[in-house]
Amino acid sequence: MCTVTLSDLTFARPDGPVLFEGLNATFGPGPVGLIGANGAGKTTLLRLIAGRLRPARGSVTVTGQLGYLRQDLTLAAGQQVSTVLGLDPVRDALHRIESGHGTEADFELADGNWDVEERAIALLGRLGLPYLADDVTHLDRRLDTLSGGETELLGLVAELLREPDALLLDEPTNNLDSVARERLWSVIAEFSGTVLVAGHDRELLDRMGTIAELRRGEIRMFGGNFAHYEEIVDAEQEAARAAVRDARSDVRKQAQELIAARTTIDRRRRYGQKMFENKREPKIVMGQRKRQAQESAGKYRNLHLDRVAEAREQLAHAEEQIRDDREIRVDLPDTRLYPGQQVVELAGVELACGPTVDLAVTGPERIAITGRNGVGKTTLLQRIMAESPAVPWRLLPQRLDIFDEDRSVAANVRAAAPGRSDEEIRARLARFLFRGTAADVPAGALSGGERLRAALAVLLLADPAPRLLLLDEPTNNLDLPSLRHLTEALAEFQGALIVVSHDQRFLDEIGITRQLELTPDGLTEAPSAPC
Structure with missing residues (x-):
């Protein structure tokens, strides 16, 4: 049985904070959807599992052969199809053997790979790339002659050729048309090992057997597909919002009781001071009463201070359970x-x-x-x-x-709308959730979600x-x-x-x-x- 196990996994970006601290998780056979906000670390986690990054502490254990379809395959535009498929060394060895010039090393490399070209062509045809499968000479085509979706499928063929026991897929449906998506889904459904799919494609996630949510450096597993995950999270959020309302009410109540307690203490202090000044009892008795009153007042005040602090702590805990559900509100x-x-x-x-x-x-x-x-x-x-x-x-x-990466969000909007005042630009940017100093962040430093909101602001406020x-x-x-x-x-x-x-x-x-x-x-x- 193929499994992927993370033990005490800790990783920090070279120029950033700790992303994972003591992360533990196990992924067994079957399709698992890995979800999380942009910047949560999904791609980083896949790269750690694939061995492309090294953790600061902890380990990743994979039983069996691992295949990894990365997200940036389209950037290797100058490569040939055969290179992406990893066929070049074997093809060269086979061609030398066929021409009678094969070496011992060539025969060792060819052992078990005599039909590798035929297997590649069969997989290309299965995944909807028949024009690459028509003739082995098409394996020499360059990636820049293919569309983004075709390149994505080609990368999947490359991983399947290695006959992996576990498969990591990073945003695999990007650029895929509906037919190609169906082929991808069939590959995942028929795969007998572990499939870990990072992405946001809701249709694909609805076909997963498990959802793994990466949030705040931790992984939480949800049995069932994405629709089931949404039902659970929606119910939890409704309960969390109710808890926040109750906690806020308690904070107000405890604050009012603290004010009342201070009023009571002040009244007692004034009464005690008056009695002391009138000297109606012996001095030693009056002094003892004063000390007792001070101790009692201190305990009374501290009791209410503790209750206020506890109520605020409960509120902070309740608010942590609320997910960021801010909405863009624009008038256009x-x-x-x-x-x-x-x-x-x-x-x-x-x-x-x-x-x-x-x-x-x-x-x-x-x-x-x-x-x-x-x-x-x-x-x-x-x-x-x-x-x-x-x-x-x-x-x-x-x-x-669409940005000047070195200029701020506000400056990029100003370039698209030179006739608007700085005050108007910032007021409108606030409705795209760029408030205060957030509008002064350089575009090149934005996260994926921030980049989308900034792009929308540049376009719609132009x-x-x-x-x-x-x-x-x-x-x-x-x-x-x-x-x-x-x-x-x-x-x-x-x-x-x-x-x-x-x-x-x-x-x-x-x-x-x-x-x-x-x-x-x-x-x-x-x-x-x-x-």
Whole structure:
């Protein structure tokens, strides 16, 4: 039985605080969804398990062979397919053997790998990359000829070729179309060992048998899928909010009783002082009474101080159980479009990747563009921009690379809206949860969730205000709070949307009015089923 065990795992980033301190967890056979906010350390944890990072203390134990599909595979654009698949040494050895120039080392390397090319081709076909599987010469293609989704599937093939007992997948559905997602899901379902999937894809997480939440440096396991996890957390949060209300009420009560106690003590002190001044009893008796009164008053006061401190401690503990549920609240009347108002008009436009498209967008339509990986969805967005839409527009790219990284959040917004005063910019940024000094943080220092909110602020507070938003796979790499923030912001947007996405649940939540599928033959109305 394959297991992954973390024992007393401790790790700190070189330039940051301790991320994990004495972390313990065990992952057994079956699919486990690893969730957590951006910055919680999901990717770091996978890298520690895979041996790409070394812990400061503790250990990681894996029984069996480990496969690791990392998140940044698309950055190796200059590599060949065979290199990503790890076939180069074996292919070279096999070719030398076939030509009669094989060495003893070549035969050792080829032992057990005589059919490696055939196995690779079979897996490529199974995962929806048949054009790479048609001929072994296609294994020499470069990654930059593939789409992001195709590269992701290629990386998965590379790991499966190693026949691992445990599989680590970091955001595996990024850039995958619906067909590719189904193939990925089938691979996970059929895998007999441990599968640890880090991600925020709610459809994928709903297919997990266990959810492992990484929060505040600790892992908490939830039996069941993501929907079950949400039910548990929602119930806990309702109880936590009730506990906070009770704790706040108790703090007020204890504070009032402390005030009353101090009033009583002051009254007694004044009475005692008056009696002492009148000298109605012997001096020694009066002195003894005064000492007793002081001791009694001190105990009485300390009792109420302790009760106030205890009530505040209970409140702090109750508030710690409340998750950060702050919401973006924006008012965007300048983005309003009216029915019939022309926004985009493409007629017989040929895309560089092949399809010829016709597209008309009028009024505040919300259009989803779906389609297979590599068909040209991002190219379509680029062509729309090149054709100069009839209204002001803005693009939210996949990588959120719209900032001057060295300038602050406020300075980036100011560059997009030079006509607005600094006071107005900061007031509006507060509604995107950048309050006070948070607006002065350089863009390059933002976390993933902060980066999304800053990007939304730059786009939506721009001058002139955009009346058309183009979004390219906007939910990739978003944690669940950030996804909620994006949905909230788009709910307030009153212009037109053109969204490239395969996340059907997200499309439903933002109120898509038309769903179009891009195929090699052009744009067609997509079926009502998930994309």
